[in-house]
Amino acid sequence: MTDFKATRAMFHLPDGVTYLDGNSLGPLPRAAAARMGRVMQDEWGEMLITGWNKAGWMAQPGRVGDRIARLIGAEPGYVVMGDTLSIKVYQALAAAIEMRPERRMVLTDSGNFPSDLYMAEGLIRALDKGYELRVVAPEDVEAAITEEVAVLMLTQVDYRTGRMHDMAALSAKAQDAGVVTVWDLAHSAGAVEVDLAGCNADFAVGCTYKFLNGGPGAPAFIYVAPRHVERTSPALSGWLGHAAPFAFEQSYRAGSGIERMRVGTPPVLAMAALEASLDIWDQVKMADVRARQIALSEAFIAQVEAACPGLTLASPRDPLQRGSQVSFRCEHGYAAMQACIAQGVIGDFRAPDIMRFGITPLYLGDEDIARAAGVIACVINDRLWDRPEYKTRANVT
Numbered sequence: 001m002t003d004f005k006a007t008r009a010m011f012h013l014p015d016g017v018t019y020l021d022g023n024s025l026g027p028l029p030r031a032a033a034a035r036m037g038r039v040m041q042d043e044w045g046e047m048l049i050t051g052w053n054k055a056g057w058m059a060q061p062g063r064v065g066d067r068i069a070r071l072i073g074a075e076p077g078y079v080v081m082g083d084t085l086s087i088k089v090y091q092a093l094a095a096a097i098e099m100r101p102e103r104r105m106v107l108t109d110s111g112n113f114p115s116d117l118y119m120a121e122g123l124i125r126a127l128d129k130g131y132e133l134r135v136v137a138p139e140d141v142e143a144a145i146t147e148e149v150a151v152l153m154l155t156q157v158d159y160r161t162g163r164m165h166d167m168a169a170l171s172a173k174a175q176d177a178g179v180v181t182v183w184d185l186a187h188s189a190g191a192v193e194v195d196l197a198g199c200n201a202d203f204a205v206g207c208t209y210k211f212l213n214g215g216p217g218a219p220a221f222i223y224v225a226p227r228h229v230e231r232t233s234p235a236l237s238g239w240l241g242h243a244a245p246f247a248f249e250q251s252y253r254a255g256s257g258i259e260r261m262r263v264g265t266p267p268v269l270a271m272a273a274l275e276a277s278l279d280i281w282d283q284v285k286m287a288d289v290r291a292r293q294i295a296l297s298e299a300f301i302a303q304v305e306a307a308c309p310g311l312t313l314a315s316p317r318d319p320l321q322r323g324s325q326v327s328f329r330c331e332h333g334y335a336a337m338q339a340c341i342a343q344g345v346i347g348d349f350r351a352p353d354i355m356r357f358g359i360t361p362l363y364l365g366d367e368d369i370a371r372a373a374g375v376i377a378c379v380i381n382d383r384l385w386d387r388p389e390y391k392t393r394a395n396v397t
């Protein structure tokens with residue numbers, strides 16, 4: 001059994017704060033600052049450029065990728081770190097499209113994160129081969145998987161509501177129709193049990209600053225199924241994905257295996273912080289995280305609904321169809337969330353009316369859930385949201 005008391009003690013949680021926003025930015029692992037300090041002083045400071053060899057910086061993207069592979073059911077050796085998630089979406093989609101040259105449709109849903117849709121639009125424009133981005137409602141995805149579709153590109157867990165697609169069922173249907181799958185795991189990795197290999201997923205991407213607690217701007221990851229990787233031709237053909245980067249050849253030749261999905265210089269310092277978090281994740285079983293997260297989420301929903309009849313659950317009621325967040329619709333959601341934050345309960349807001357709360361067992365327990373529900377009840381029932389200071393929108397909501 002995972003010891004959640006022990007994992008909680010490994011995070012810095014500011015006094016007076018109940019943090020229900022780990023679905024957006026995970027908290028600071030206590031060991032991260034010292035870890036980064038060591039990399040800066042002992043490696044960057046003392047080794048200077050020799051750190052690329054001596055400290056193993058160049059191999060770090062694959063090494064860290066392997067630690068993430070365990071959490072997403074991927075085969076070791078097929079996940080690599082780098083860039084931001086938007087970039088990884090572009091790379092995965094470009095590679096997937098090339099695998100079905102005779103088809104012209106990319107299928108996605110309206111629950112997908114806007115950046116994924118924007119990256120797809122940009123790629124389609126750059127290709128200029130008449131591709132169509134077809135956006136259907138999440139519940140219509142299954143029926144829309146036909147032999148016309150080249151790529152099915154989905155975010156497994158909806159960023160607003162936490163609604164979770166059935167990856168196994170949709171992957172099986174896609175495979176039957178010859179459709180290549182690209183899964184965005186931004187709200188899945190470290191949140192729910194994912195079995196990429198078992199689902200026969202083709203490509204997957206995700207970020208590490210949310211549930212994986214890698215810190216603001218932590219690098220993204222990309223997975224390519226072993227059966228495809230040697231045939232994948234990278235659209236972002238940067239030098240560190242080249243077969244021989246230090247041969248400085250005139251033309252691109254793809255590196256072997258997942259290394260070809262690297263683009264440029266890896267973010268060594270950012271990955272040091274991420275590795276401090278992965279030291280915690282190494283002590284955790286995803287099945288335990290999921291079970292505890294469901295128990296906490298059910299308690300949270302029951303307590304908030306009992307106290308605030310004015311809020312409507314926006315997340316699926318069935319916990320098995322929900323990721324690791326609970327969202328409520330509230331007409332005054334932005335101001336209400338600001339009022340919660342002023343009382344020390346941090347969640348976030350997604351337009352037009354969603355109050356979003358991440359339920360993260362690594363550092364949240366029953367007492368946090370009870371405190372959060374109490375504060376939300378106070379904000380809603382005492383109309384604390386109706387104060388002018390909570391109504392001015394900041395850039396980041």
Ligand SMILES: Cc1ncc(COP(=O)(O)O)c(C=O)c1O
Binds near residue numbers: 115
């Ligand atoms: C589902 C999903 N995809 C893509 C992104 C974009 O990620 P990035 O800003 O790291 O490029 C996000 C950001 O939150 C996201 O939630």
